[in-house]
Amino acid sequence: MGSLTRKFANNFTTGGVYKPAAITNNSLANITDIPAAAKGKLTLISSQTASASASISFTSGIDSTYPIYRFEFINMHPATDNADLTFQGSTNGGSSYGITTTSTYFETRHSENDSVAQLAYNTGFDLAQSTSYIRGSGSITNQNDSGLSGVLTIFNPSSTIFVKHFICEINKMFNFSGSFESTHSLSAGYLNTTSSINAFDFKMDTGNIDDGTIYMYGIGA
């Protein structure tokens, strides 16, 4: 056996399998994809940017591909002062929105002049077996540099067994009696259906979404 052949043979197990040392390509330049298990768990599915939009709807991409879906709100700005960001789900691809929901809502507020600093549950913003839109935030001032940013997470929307839990966390700017304040809005709950949810709609409770981007990501298990 020649020396090269011998060295080659030494790179294999007795089962004919390459040993790790037999592979020296550090860049693996021909690879076009890697196994899902090796990827980051966050995958951008789609995004939409508002431009004086009545609503933003995601009617595709929500299925059984991922067990968790994450919406990121970037600088959502209302056309109308003191509008609230709301959302609802659909089981018919966006033909209608209004799934019976039970939710909680609480928030912390702190004004720039330090006159307000509180943590409170808001009974006016929660839902009890209601088909109304779910509040992600309370009032947002529409001054030019204001708006909100935050995250909404939906768990296993394609399940046909379980209700659909969500957790929403947003920070916004609010104008309270002439003093601007930071408000941290936290809502959570479940859309009380065992049908698959395959669409979500976001809108202000009054007026248009003047500006802002919503990104939708899938998170692998």
Add this chain to the structure above:
Amino acid sequence: MGAIARALANSITTGGVVQASAINNTSVSSVTALPSGVDTGDLVLISSQTASSSASIEFTSGLDSTYDSYVFKFINCHPQNDGRYLKFQFSTDGGSTYTVNMTTTFFNAIHSEDDTSYALLQYETGLDVAQSYPADLIGSVGNDNDENLCGTFQLFNPSSTTFVKHFISRISSSHDFPMANDNFVAGYANTTSAINGIKFNFHTGNIDAGTISLYGVKKS
């Protein structure tokens, strides 16, 4: 033909291509880079810093318009001194100064190990800021060997020159009392200038150990 040669031959298709089952290196440990076209996921590690008796940890690069959302993860940050508060502040000049005013909210849930002293949810008026800096991210963390803090801080669209900069943070810390402390902080940096630096430090004393990693969330 020897046994190994026969086994080897069986690992190659008739076209001369090595079959997947012939490669047993599941970690591919020698790989140092992948081609740019490979999808590795949309949470991208930008940089990471590990404290070693460090006065502070600053990120003065990597915060720009590449991403609309940035995530910092705190792993086992441990104070040199007992009962320290982790603080942060922003820069608009690459870290030369950290003087951006913020308005924040702060609440926490605490539960003592003895199950009797504390079990409550509260707003902490002493730990929020109103048009000031720096701001607190946690209440007191102890410096026993096993005490530390872990959590996440998310900053939205720091490069905007139109909007204030919102952020949301949640960190679990082991209080020096001792008790579990679940800290919720949110707010905005009240500037329309782009933010391109951030500093984390304890209110006194060093960051004895711990890692802070900065990630970008892909937007395309």
